[in-house]
Amino acid sequence: MTIQELEEWFSKAPKPVMPVMLNAATKVNDYEQFLDSHFSPLKAHPTAKINQPLLIRLEMMKLIIESNI
Template identity: 55%
Template sequence: MTISELEEYFKNAPKPEEPLYLNPATKINNIDHFLESHFIPLRINPDSRVNQSLLFRLKALKLLIESN
């Protein structure tokens, strides 16, 4: 899934209640802030290895929303 496809998905996806635990170590208090803070670096440099963890967390959030 591309970054633009993920952005489009999150524009239309239902927002779960906050706070949300992505995993035991990642608590999301503000989903909009989470999304923006992950998409900005990915837009600037999508191929950076440093940004791959951001992409992983966005995909994990998508799976969590779809499972509920």
């Protein structure tokens, strides 16, 4: 999924009940801040390897939301 497709998906997706545990070590308390802090660097530098964990966490959040719909 492209960054643009992910951004569009999240704009239409239901907001999850906070907090969300992405994994045993990653807890998300603020959904809007999570999205902003992940999409901003990805849009600025989409191919930078340092941003790949951001993409992975967004995909994890997407899977969690989809599993709870």
